[in-house]
Amino acid sequence: MKFKSILAGFAGVVIVAGAAAFAYAWHGSIDPINPPDPASFDPGLVAKGAELAAVGNCTACHTKPGNPSFSGGLALPTPFGTIYSTNITPDPETGIGRWSQAAFQRAMREGVRRDGAHLYPAFPFDHFTLVSDADDKALYAYLMTRRPVKQVAPDNTLPFPLDIRMAVAGWKLLFFDQGAYQNKDSETVAWNRGAYLANGLGHCGACHTPRNGLGAEKSDKHFAGGEQEGWTAFALDGSSPAPVAWNADSLYAYLRQGWHEDHGLANGPMAEVTGNLGRLPDQDVHAIATYISSLMPQAASGTLASGDDIRKRSQTAGLALASASAADTSTPRGRGETIYRAACSVCHDSGRPLPFGGVDLHLSSTIHAPDAQNAINTVLFGLPATSGRQSAIMPNFAPTMTDAQLSDLLAYLRQDVAQKPAWDDVASRAADTRSGKIKVSVRPSDGIERGPDNIGAQDK
Numbered sequence: 001m002k003f004k005s006i007l008a009g010f011a012g013v014v015i016v017a018g019a020a021a022f023a024y025a026w027h028g029s030i031d032p033i034n035p036p037d038p039a040s041f042d043p044g045l046v047a048k049g050a051e052l053a054a055v056g057n058c059t060a061c062h063t064k065p066g067n068p069s070f071s072g073g074l075a076l077p078t079p080f081g082t083i084y085s086t087n088i089t090p091d092p093e094t095g096i097g098r099w100s101q102a103a104f105q106r107a108m109r110e111g112v113r114r115d116g117a118h119l120y121p122a123f124p125f126d127h128f129t130l131v132s133d134a135d136d137k138a139l140y141a142y143l144m145t146r147r148p149v150k151q152v153a154p155d156n157t158l159p160f161p162l163d164i165r166m167a168v169a170g171w172k173l174l175f176f177d178q179g180a181y182q183n184k185d186s187e188t189v190a191w192n193r194g195a196y197l198a199n200g201l202g203h204c205g206a207c208h209t210p211r212n213g214l215g216a217e218k219s220d221k222h223f224a225g226g227e228q229e230g231w232t233a234f235a236l237d238g239s240s241p242a243p244v245a246w247n248a249d250s251l252y253a254y255l256r257q258g259w260h261e262d263h264g265l266a267n268g269p270m271a272e273v274t275g276n277l278g279r280l281p282d283q284d285v286h287a288i289a290t291y292i293s294s295l296m297p298q299a300a301s302g303t304l305a306s307g308d309d310i311r312k313r314s315q316t317a318g319l320a321l322a323s324a325s326a327a328d329t330s331t332p333r334g335r336g337e338t339i340y341r342a343a344c345s346v347c348h349d350s351g352r353p354l355p356f357g358g359v360d361l362h363l364s365s366t367i368h369a370p371d372a373q374n375a376i377n378t379v380l381f382g383l384p385a386t387s388g389r390q391s392a393i394m395p396n397f398a399p400t401m402t403d404a405q406l407s408d409l410l411a412y413l414r415q416d417v418a419q420k421p422a423w424d425d426v427a428s429r430a431a432d433t434r435s436g437k438i439k440v441s442v443r444p445s446d447g448i449e450r451g452p453d454n455i456g457a458q459d460k
């Protein structure tokens with residue numbers, strides 16, 4: 001890991017920016033209040049806040065699995081060390097029960113705690129700064145009407161000098177643009193709404209934009225593809241790896257229901273995102289789709305094949321494969337083809353419809369992406385069942401497939417299916433993924449049970 005140089009860089013920033021930052025850095029404490037009576041909040045405002053909290057994925061980061069919602073303590077590994085999310089229930093001692101509306105809004109807008117200390121950007125305040133006063137008010141009403149839970153987050157394990165919160169002031173000076181979203185007059189109402197939600201509360205760029213050595217999103221690479229929790233969050237700009245161009249309609253369907261027939265399923269951390277977006281009003285999901293599709297000029301250019309074209313072509317290829325004699329096992333791709341026929345084609349080449357069938361891999365961004373990690377994760381860990389509901393399931397091949405076999409299999413999928421050069425580091429990456437050196441979070445498909453007919457039917 002580039003850990004040492006990152007650290008040196010950060011220390012440098014602290015020193016260089018130190019003097020200048022000091023004036024900028026200092027924030028006063030905002031007086032504690034007596035915890036407000038939950039009945040004092042307008043129920044309409046609370047309901048609005050619930051929707052907004054879903055867009056902001058607040059529960060995901062502020063809940064340790066098995067613990068009550070919003071009680072914090074989830075470990076967030078960063079290249080610098082582990083940061084723990086805090087308790088944001090209205091408990092007066094261990095949560096934000098004594099935070100006024102002003103203190104909450106300052107945290108969202110400026111990344112500063114009630115007592116005046118800086119918050120680490122693992123809390124995506126660099127996005128939440130865009131949130132409007134009205135939406136912050138609704139979020140506050142929602143959080144302050146949750147059940148208070150007594151729970152203290154473990155201490156962060158950050159090395160010196162990162163353990164000094166003042167160090168964040170230097171980071172903010174360099175990378176943080178504070179201020180609510182400003183409408184772009186040249187764009188439509190829907191586009192502006194989408195940009196507000198995607199770049200603000202939705203913090204899509206926190207995963208989909210690559211970061212620099214100091215953990216800040218690269219401003220010139222907006223949506224060019226990033227990583228999170230051991231997964232690649234594919235590019236959503238002109239460099240999108242999708243073999244069929246995304247457009248506003250397919251994005252809407254994918255974000256709403258967690259899958260699309262021309263693209264497959266939202267996997268890994270994206271499953272949680274689509275699960276949450278399922279709670280938003282249609283109009284807002286349309287708005288996000290409108291904005292994101294404007295970043296991907298492929299659809300308009302019409303240069304990519306359609307889903308039907310690709311399916312037709314791959315059916316022909318599938319028939320040829322089925323009737324062909326055994327593959328040439330002297331090459332990696334030949335050995336990979338044998339494995340594919342034995343272990344994968346029964347689901348991925350059978351024409352079973354999505355969401356429960358496996359997508360035709362000719363359509364899959366996972367196979368067409370520049371990086372092998374999501375394909376490795378999917379084959380090793382599969383897709384676990386969602387408890388108590390019908391969901392898309394794929395077996396995990398970690399116990400039965402060696403790293404060399406996985407490497408051969410992906411060589412076949414890359415060269416013959418995606419028609420791209422094989423990834424060159426599959427076996428060693430697979431080993432690191434198995435050993436936990438590359439930490440991967442595996443989730444069931446959260447969005448999939450919401451087929452087109454029962455959107456919104458899930459637990460509210």
Ligand code: HEC
Nearest residue numbers: 053056057058061083084085086107113119120122123124
């Ligand atoms: C990507 C993970 C992540 C998401 C998403 C997230 N938070 Fe946090 N949040 C954190 C972490 C980590 C901290 C603690 C940061 C620190 O200690 O400096 C934090 C701290 C906070 C704090 C300061 C609390 C305190 O006691 O210091 C508030 C308020 C807060 N978050 C509210 C929210 C709200 C509201 C949302 C949803 C709109 C949200 N967070 C979404 C990770 C997240």
Ligand code: HEC
Nearest residue numbers: 202204207228231232233234242265266267269270365374
């Ligand atoms: C917590 C990290 C995270 C956040 C936040 C996030 N994404 Fe994703 N996204 C991912 C990952 C990881 C994938 C790859 C999923 C897979 O392998 O199926 C992905 C995939 C996608 C895809 C499919 C791309 C393709 O070519 O297959 C779209 C579209 C998408 N995200 C849109 C969004 C939008 C819009 C937002 C904000 C509302 C968002 N994402 C927020 C992590 C994230």
Ligand code: HEC
Nearest residue numbers: 264265343344347356357358359364365366378392393394
């Ligand atoms: C029992 C059926 C089943 C088997 C066997 C199976 N899969 Fe899957 N697979 C699925 C389902 C269901 C999904 C989720 C829907 C989707 O996105 O395709 C999935 C998803 C995937 C994805 C993600 C596709 C995307 O971009 O959304 C990849 C890659 C994949 N499988 C590869 C494989 C490989 C390689 C094998 C053989 C080693 C295999 N699968 C075996 C059912 C299966």
